[in-house]
Amino acid sequence: MTSDNSAAADAAQGPLVGILGGMGPAATVDFYSKLIAATPAATDQQHLRVMIWADPTVPDRSQAIVGRGEDPTAKLVEGAQKLKDAGAAFYVAACNGSHAFLPRVREQVELDYVSMIEVTAEHLSALPYVKAAGLLATDATLSAGLYQDSLTAFGVEPIVPQAADQHTVMEAIYAVKAGSLTTELRAQLIRVAQSLVAQGADVIVAACTEIPLAMTTEESPRPLVDPAVLLANRVVTKAGTLR
Amino acid sequence: MTSDNSAAADAAQGPLVGILGGMGPAATVDFYSKLIAATPAATDQQHLRVMIWADPTVPDRSQAIVGRGEDPTAKLVEGAQKLKDAGAAFYVAACNGSHAFLPRVREQVELDYVSMIEVTAEHLSALPYVKAAGLLATDATLSAGLYQDSLTAFGVEPIVPQAADQHTVMEAIYAVKAGSLTTELRAQLIRVAQSLVAQGADVIVAACTEIPLAMTTEESPRPLVDPAVLLANRVVTKAGTLR
Numbered sequence: 001m002t003s004d005n006s007a008a009a010d011a012a013q014g015p016l017v018g019i020l021g022g023m024g025p026a027a028t029v030d031f032y033s034k035l036i037a038a039t040p041a042a043t044d045q046q047h048l049r050v051m052i053w054a055d056p057t058v059p060d061r062s063q064a065i066v067g068r069g070e071d072p073t074a075k076l077v078e079g080a081q082k083l084k085d086a087g088a089a090f091y092v093a094a095c096n097g098s099h100a101f102l103p104r105v106r107e108q109v110e111l112d113y114v115s116m117i118e119v120t121a122e123h124l125s126a127l128p129y130v131k132a133a134g135l136l137a138t139d140a141t142l143s144a145g146l147y148q149d150s151l152t153a154f155g156v157e158p159i160v161p162q163a164a165d166q167h168t169v170m171e172a173i174y175a176v177k178a179g180s181l182t183t184e185l186r187a188q189l190i191r192v193a194q195s196l197v198a199q200g201a202d203v204i205v206a207a208c209t210e211i212p213l214a215m216t217t218e219e220s221p222r223p224l225v226d227p228a229v230l231l232a233n234r235v236v237t238k239a240g241t242l243r
Numbered sequence: 244m245t246s247d248n249s250a251a252a253d254a255a256q257g258p259l260v261g262i263l264g265g266m267g268p269a270a271t272v273d274f275y276s277k278l279i280a281a282t283p284a285a286t287d288q289q290h291l292r293v294m295i296w297a298d299p300t301v302p303d304r305s306q307a308i309v310g311r312g313e314d315p316t317a318k319l320v321e322g323a324q325k326l327k328d329a330g331a332a333f334y335v336a337a338c339n340g341s342h343a344f345l346p347r348v349r350e351q352v353e354l355d356y357v358s359m360i361e362v363t364a365e366h367l368s369a370l371p372y373v374k375a376a377g378l379l380a381t382d383a384t385l386s387a388g389l390y391q392d393s394l395t396a397f398g399v400e401p402i403v404p405q406a407a408d409q410h411t412v413m414e415a416i417y418a419v420k421a422g423s424l425t426t427e428l429r430a431q432l433i434r435v436a437q438s439l440v441a442q443g444a445d446v447i448v449a450a451c452t453e454i455p456l457a458m459t460t461e462e463s464p465r466p467l468v469d470p471a472v473l474l475a476n477r478v479v480t481k482a483g484t485l486r
Contacts, residue, residue, distance in 0.1 A: 047299035056290035
């Protein structure tokens with residue numbers, strides 16, 4: 001059927017990369033841009049074959065993690081299945097919060113994914129100057145312990161914002177999603193990053209895909225690590241090995 | 244099967260919009276950004292459900308139109324079929340040149356598409372100050388007569404660059420695809436647009452998806468019409484009627 005056709009096509013054209021997106025749509029655009037930028041290509045035909053399943057109606061991951069909203073697993077399973085049906089060799093999710101649900105998706109859809117969070121922790125553990133990493137993430141990503149667990153496993157100390165600062169981070173994230181980020185809110189977010197540095201952070205991890213849209217590398221008081229860029233690089237490498 | 248599930252899901256969440264992309268990848272990112280910007284939404288969940296099939300290995304549309312390359316129809320049929328299989332209600336192609344092949348795709352895949360070119364011609368015909376439209380497009384889009392035919396049918400005179408100027412347009416388009424556009428080439432492209440105005444153009448149509456990445460609205464000597472923006476608006480309207 002279609003999967004067999006795709007498998008045959010893969011030999012000639014490289015694997016199909018699946019992207020589980022739409023969470024939010026702007027972060028999906030951002031990730032795909034980074035994937036294109038990470039790909040060594042001079043013509044269209046040298047770029048990766050990609051399928052993006054962008055379903056923004058997936059229930060809010062943050063609300064679900066803190067137990068106040070609908071479980072997004074069923075929708076993520078639907079998306080992963082669509083990617084598999086279309087012939088994807090593997091997939092990635094351009095949304096940190098969704099990683100809390102991906103292990104359960106994997107139980108229902110037999111298709112491997114590359115974890116943005118693990119890729120980030122592995123990358124940071126290889127940088128000799130990094131002992132501790134400050135996390136700018138949603139309440140949910142923090143409360144699910146996604147980055148804390150991975151960083152600790154790789155020997156990097158995670159540092160999270162204090163309560164009032166975390167409130168600012170959430171405000172900034174929802175403002176990016178709504179396209180209503182103000183200059184004042186941008187400035188407040190930078191001050192949160194400065195507090196993380198004061199607490200010992202050697203790098204700032206943009207641990208929510210909306211953060212790099214709210215604070216630039218130049219504005220960050222320490223190197224700003226963008227997990228989406230690290231994931232894009234990993235996808236290019238992995239797709240290369242599957243050719 | 245999956246299609247039935249999608250049909251049931253459509254009632255609650257709106258239709259799935261298919262995007263046949265990857266031609267080139269940067270233009271696909273650009274179109275999806277424009278679609279997000281055109282959507283009235285304050286939260287992720289209010290955005291459209293989108294599937295993007297981005298296969299950059301589709302043979303060069305320009306080469307095929309002028310009879311020097313492989314026919315891209317089979318690859319476009321594959322993409323349209325993937326979009327249909329996943330439950331798309333209709334699709335659009337964020338590549339002008341591909342429109343030369345879409346009628347043949349439609350013969351093989353029973354899924355409606357919205358033509359970016361017809362949407363543009365219809366839009367321009369409704370603007371009272373527009374008698375003639377200057378076209379910045381690939382050699383192939385021009386030689387296939389895609390915009391000329393649609394504009395003429397809607398009562399707008401098409402104006403195309405002279406041969407030397409058209410060479411500059413092609414250089415700029417391939418430079419955008421390769422990420423190697425120079426300031427000098429940008430300036431030359433603006434001079435081509437000025438020549439079109441000298442020939443009577445009331446608007447400049449960015450009739451290749453790479454043109455808006457090479458020349459801004461501010462740089463254009465007359466209003467720069469971006470068919471991708473017009474198509475994005477039409478998609479939002481059409482998706483709304485299918486809810």
